[in-house]
Amino acid sequence: MSTNYKKVRALLAATEIDMGGMPVRQPFPTKRFPDIDPFLLLHHADIKVPQHRDPTKTGVGPHPHRGFSPVTFVFKGGVHHRDSRGNSQAVYAGGTQWMHAGMGIVHSERPPEDIFDQGGRQEIIQLWVNSPAKHKMDQPSYFPLTAEDTPKVILDNGKVVFNIVSGEFMGTKGPIPTLSPVTTATGSLQAGGSAFISVQENYQSFLYLLDGKIRIDGYGIVEGENAVLFDTTGKDIGIEALEDTRVLWGSGQPIGEKIMTYGPYVMNDQTQILEAMRDYQMGKMGVLVE
Template identity: 30%
Template sequence: MPAVTVENPLTLPRVTAPAGSEPRAVLAVATAPSGLEGEGFPVRRAFAGIDYRYLDPFIMMDQMGEVEYAPGEPKGTPWHPHRGFETVTYLIDGTFVHQDSHGGGGVINGGDTQWMTAGSGLLHIEAPPESLVVSGGLFHGLQLWVNLPRKDKMIPPKYQDIAGGQVKLLASSDGGALLRLIAGDIEGHSGPGSTHTPITMIHASVSPGAELTLPWRAEFNALAYGLAGRGTAGAGGAGAEGRPFRTGQAVVFGHGESLTVRADESQESRSPNLEVVLLGGLPIREPMMQYGPFVMNTHAELAQAFEDFQAGRLGVIPTHS
């Protein structure tokens, strides 16, 4: 980890929070429970137990892996439907093949992001390629669910395939942190992801002992999730201590104009840096009703989605799959 990097972050554009920015305090740190998804690959439910008012417009996020598969072990998901939201699959290590009932599909490699707008609905499958099943290997990634506002819930499905090389690479003010800006804007720099709901998504690698402070839009919420390593979150100084967090823990920030994370001086041997995903979004502030793979505004819309799925109106599984 990670798939997209540079030897010297000091060669990259630097980002720093303006002087006098109101720092965001940490409201809560939550530990993600572990479970199995699809055909049995391990996941951490990153936002389990966090009140939705702090997540909106995000619905959930799974950390897939990190797991080293033996030959014959790699697993995926069976065919399943989606309606009413977007799935963002960010692969750090490994390879995934995806296919849908509308004829879409492709391969996601380490460093790539696949942005699928389910909209009015489709059937979808994700699985490792046969070569990876045969050989085994490392698999690690994230899948984030982003809600769609009521006006966009029934738009036609579409994809954005964001190759690792398209991600905007930035550095912290002293070069101690490498930032991969997947979506959103930070201090005039834009990520390649195009979103219906304004969001920011960053994967940061923070060197041991380094501090990262970023400007953050005041109208956005703010979340951090530890992919690997140990650190603290929240503004320090003036007697205020940052809140510790580590691999598999999510941080909820309060209001403000900047956010700070720091890497501990000592990191675990398997990960030399603190690896953290930073997320922010403009809350939709509409009713959110979820039933499995359907995310709508009302119970009646959920019932209709389930009825449409059973009637084959979300698509049918291709006969050649």
């Protein structure tokens, strides 16, 4: 038993909001937690793709980003990413689309053409990860990661499986490079399975439950569609699944810089936001013609 447990700072319910006609669940940001530095936003969507429409015309059409990394974790179906730098890649369940928007990029995220062969549903989480000021105007970069290329950590006789996307988790490194120390992993826990997570001191960390139910040592029971935000002090977290449960884990070193956000842009001051708007309108972030 650990004597240095991380306490639960807050339990954030993933309330449903409307994102341009698409229902998503959002545990953060909230008024109390406008960000969880370096994590800015989490959206959980589970969508049935309409059969009467061309899937390449549904989903999220071309839009710009600057100054952070929009990351999409795919749990069901698939996502086809296209961008103004010429990238075009479909990633399916168990995979991840990680894009450093840098100085600016236009991208779309739509169901792949064969989505109905994959069950006709898209279940994804999009996590926005802030970029340090010194990297906000880097050249954009894009990293597609398939389920097959994602390292796994298997615990408790196979009852617990974590898929390591970035950073280092339980001694295993994820393949996606990050602009500041950020660890992300998806996990599935069978009922009765347990895991012990150690986190670097002073890192922000959260655990989002897509479904199911777990018990956290020293805290109690947490049900699906909630995010558990942990204190930055302490380093150990013990969890036990009371039902089959899927989770997203995130931890990162706080960047500690003032941020200014406006729609798809995350910068450090108002002038930079206005520059981003101008640069997009002038075509400096490129053009995406689908």
